[in-house]
Amino acid sequence: MTKGEGSLAPKGRSRSGRGRGGQPGRQEWTSWPHYDAAAAGFRGYWYPVTWSSQITGKPLPFTICGENITLIRDGGKAYALHNRCPHRGVPLSEGNQQFPGTVSCPYHGWTFDLPTGNLAAVITDGPDCRLTGKVQVQTYAVEERLGMVWVYIPLADEEPHPIDEQLPEELVSNAFVMGGRIEPRSGNWRFACENGFDEGHAKYLHRTALWRLFKPMPTWNITRIVPRGRWIFRVQDEVHWEADFPGVGRWTNKRWWKLQPPKETFNIGNTGAADKINPTIEAQEFPGFASLSMPGVLRIAYPKFIHYEFYVAVDADHHRYVGVMVNFTEGWKTLGFYAKYLGAIRWLFHGQFSGQDAWMVDVTDAPPERLYRPDISLTAWRNLSEEEYGKKLAAVGAGAPAEKTEKET
Numbered sequence: 001m002t003k004g005e006g007s008l009a010p011k012g013r014s015r016s017g018r019g020r021g022g023q024p025g026r027q028e029w030t031s032w033p034h035y036d037a038a039a040a041g042f043r044g045y046w047y048p049v050t051w052s053s054q055i056t057g058k059p060l061p062f063t064i065c066g067e068n069i070t071l072i073r074d075g076g077k078a079y080a081l082h083n084r085c086p087h088r089g090v091p092l093s094e095g096n097q098q099f100p101g102t103v104s105c106p107y108h109g110w111t112f113d114l115p116t117g118n119l120a121a122v123i124t125d126g127p128d129c130r131l132t133g134k135v136q137v138q139t140y141a142v143e144e145r146l147g148m149v150w151v152y153i154p155l156a157d158e159e160p161h162p163i164d165e166q167l168p169e170e171l172v173s174n175a176f177v178m179g180g181r182i183e184p185r186s187g188n189w190r191f192a193c194e195n196g197f198d199e200g201h202a203k204y205l206h207r208t209a210l211w212r213l214f215k216p217m218p219t220w221n222i223t224r225i226v227p228r229g230r231w232i233f234r235v236q237d238e239v240h241w242e243a244d245f246p247g248v249g250r251w252t253n254k255r256w257w258k259l260q261p262p263k264e265t266f267n268i269g270n271t272g273a274a275d276k277i278n279p280t281i282e283a284q285e286f287p288g289f290a291s292l293s294m295p296g297v298l299r300i301a302y303p304k305f306i307h308y309e310f311y312v313a314v315d316a317d318h319h320r321y322v323g324v325m326v327n328f329t330e331g332w333k334t335l336g337f338y339a340k341y342l343g344a345i346r347w348l349f350h351g352q353f354s355g356q357d358a359w360m361v362d363v364t365d366a367p368p369e370r371l372y373r374p375d376i377s378l379t380a381w382r383n384l385s386e387e388e389y390g391k392k393l394a395a396v397g398a399g400a401p402a403e404k405t406e407k408e409t
């Protein structure tokens with residue numbers, strides 16, 4: 001994009017052309033106002049924060065959707081409090097536990113009840129401190145799923161929806177084993193989410209990934225988006241393994257040492273049809289192997305396992321990448337998964353392959369942008385989030401996220 005094109009964008013509807021199929025050549029995000037405003041994440045959802053094993057009796061600090069939170073475990077249960085002592089603004093995560101069921105600020109010993117956030121005692125003002133019971137720190141709903149601590153970031157003062165309504169359905173009632181990686185990363189969470197569902201990038205960006213050493217990537221696809229429930233799926237109608245570009249040359253990722261690409265178009269795993277698909281995965285009847293749902297949950301279904309990515313906003317320029325590989329097996333077969341995960345998947349897939357994504361997410365700079373045909377994946381996601389978030393705002397009777405004022409007392 002040239003500077004000239006970009007400078008047209010703020011006027012609103014700068015549409016310098018439409019791709020085939022009526023895909024508009026949008027340059028800015030004004031068509032998606034909620035999405036545009038969600039630089040620090042969509043409030044009103046559960047977010048995975050860290051591994052459950054990390055949360056102990058020692059409070060730790062985290063930032064989710066721009067909100068500073070401290071997590072601490074007491075009596076086996078994890079609690080989340082706003083990470084700011086109302087006295088002088090010291091982070092409670094700098095403090096520790098002086099009494100069961102509480103956390104004490106390190107500065108003057110203001111002590112807060114974990115379940116309610118109420119000021120339970122002020123150590124340095126004696127038992128008759130007049131503020132006791134009158135001051136509060138905001139608390140957040142906490143759940144533990146998939147070996148992680150999840151926190152609900154409220155829009156207003158609403159009750160959180162059940163976390164299971166937000167998890168991928170197949171993870172709620174099936175037995176599985178999993179491995180994963182949680183990483184703080186640079187870049188806005190929306191770039192990470194868009195990258196995850198981005199139709200065009202994998203076949204080019206990841207063509208050099210070791211994960212793909214023996215399997216070629218397609219050159220280009222014809223893809224459509226299929227909504228199902230709260231998910232959108234990428235469905236491949238055509239997969240092209242090589243192409244002649246007029247006046248430029250031929251391009252393919254096929255190599256003599258790689259497997260031959262499958263003859264048929266496939267929609268499970270981006271490597272082609274497998275001889276045997278795990279029964280739990282098969283039972284889902286996914287229309288396509290890549291799917292996405294609010295508030296930024298990516299699901300990539302392979303024949304034998306499913307890879308999930310949760311993109312958790314930290315602030316406008318940082319996010320937490322939560323990558324989870326799930327295998328729907330039980331008993332002795334789980335040992336094979338762990339061996340494979342620790343030996344290869346963790347490094348090749350969650351490591352190097354995903355590192356290529358992290359690199360792009362860090363350097364993406366949009367809007368302005370000039371979308372192309374495969375970006376139907378991006379616009380479909382933005383449309384989905386716009387619609388779902390609009391409904392959510394209406395349901396809680398809340399204004400735009402930016403209008404929410406931070407509560408701390």
Ligand code: FES
Pocket residue numbers: 085086087088089090105106107108109110
């Ligand atoms: S700042 Fe927390 S007790 Fe004083």
Ligand SMILES: [Fe+2]
Pocket residue numbers: 195196201202206357
């Ligand atoms: Fe990628």
